[in-house]
Amino acid sequence: MIISTADRLGQVKEYYFSQKLAEVRKMQAEGKDVLNLAIGSPDLPPAAAVLNRASEELYKPVNHGYQSYAGLPELKESISQWLQKVFEVKLDATSEILPLIGSKEGITHISLTFLNPGDQVLVPELCYPAYGAVAEMCGAEVIRFPLLEDNGWQPDWQYLQELDYSRIKLLWLNYPHMPTGQPADFDTLSRFVQLAKEKQVLLCHDNPYSMILPSGKPISIFSVPGAKEVALELNSMSKSFNMAGWRIGWVAGSKDYIQAILKIKSNVDSGMFKPMMLAAVEALKLGDEWFDSINKVYAQRRVKAQAIMDKLGCTYSADQQGMFVWAHIPDDVHSAEDLVERLLHENHVFITPGFIFGDKGKKYVRISLCSGVEVYEEALKRL
Structure with missing residues (x-):
């Protein structure tokens, strides 16, 4: 016997990253070295x-x-x-x-x-x-x-x-x-x-x-x-x-x-x-020196993430704040999802398609700044 679920589940989709990260883990288990540049989870330790x-x-x-x-x-x-x-x-x-x-x-x-x-x-x-x-x-x-x-x-x-x-x-x-x-x-x-x-x-x-x-x-x-x-x-x-x-x-x-x-x-x-x-x-006692130190790292990574966007032909504002780079895909690319799938399966580089944040994001992609500089450099080589 299978008990039916609540009606509210019909209104909710599984979180995109929950599904996609399972696919990435499967690829990695098959020996494919997938570079994850999608998730905004800080890789640096606390103080x-x-x-x-x-x-x-x-x-x-x-x-x-x-x-x-x-x-x-x-x-x-x-x-x-x-x-x-x-x-x-x-x-x-x-x-x-x-x-x-x-x-x-x-x-x-x-x-x-x-x-x-x-x-x-x-x-x-x-x-x-x-x-x-x-x-x-x-x-x-x-x-x-x-x-x-x-x-x-x-x-x-x-x-x-x-x-x-x-x-x-x-x-x-x-x-x-x-x-x-x-x-x-x-x-x-x-x-x-x-x-x-x-x-x-x-x-x-x-x-x-x-x-x-x-x-x-x-x-x-x-x-x-x-x-x-x-x-x-x-x-x-x-x-x-x-x-x-x-x-x-x-x-x-x-x-x-x-x-x-x-x-x-x-x-x-x-x-x-x-x-x-x-x-x-x-x-919460940490002072400006803490934020200066982590932002120095993020600034270096942002340069590399922007270089990846440049390589892909994407355009972006230089005034963005936070731990991501958000960019518009080239006009000749059908959708962000197509670009993300191609990068994942051909180059083993995973970035975020903008559609998960709303319909207006279908022509956008996002790269996280939560990986070491060497990871962005390897992604650039693969492209």
Whole structure:
């Protein structure tokens, strides 16, 4: 007997990388040396001080029990201090910050907290697929708002103003933007805050890339006066601190929003591992020299990734931020998927097709900066 699955599975596709990485592993098992330039998983280790703190705490018997659903007070205080130091925004550590087992999980917590079946959710037409996928799992309808390529991937404000907001509950945004690398802009975030107040929707700003190859001073949605009334912000230790597998992130916002999310979170997990939270405290103490060191590495890799794009005849903006290079494929190439498949099976080089981020990405590809320089050089040789 086979038990039927829930109806929601009919709304959700398996994550592209889940399927494609299985294919890559199969090729590697067959002896094919596939170079993976697709995944944004930092290959560099966390700072030595972070590893040392984790190791020290690991051997303390008192650190292995269940922890608070709301996270360690020390971690919340460290996050609050870091936000003030980096973004010059002040949030109450006790009531306005909630540590998460990764910010991806936070997308689910937020959606479960605020969405009812039949609600509508606005997401950029190019974005991290989880925003829309989780909304659909909650029974909500996803509306993709246009980004204007010829205007630096800025939102189509006329489209947003003219929408019917009677059923729209959440609006997802992400600056610095993934996948296009569009940097954060104070005026853009300000217009979103004004829109949210006018239309009475909740802004959900995903902000994991602000410290990677920044084009200026990092910006938080809470840099905009009054944003706390209408916004939440997710951030993560994954990218900026090389702690992707540790699964540590947080959501910040007003006390009422955070308390509502905690009701969901407390029914989903049993808190985070204390040694990892204390190691995160150590990471949040790192200064400019840490970010300068990792960005020096990413800058060197970006030069090589751009050289690969040049070799493929792709075009790209030099102003991108984050740990990827996003580029338009040549006009004579039918689709990004065709190009990616050819590179994978003929050259054993795996890059990301842009269509996984939305239909507008069908003519785009993305290369990650999470491999050593020698890997990009080998990819260039193969091309």
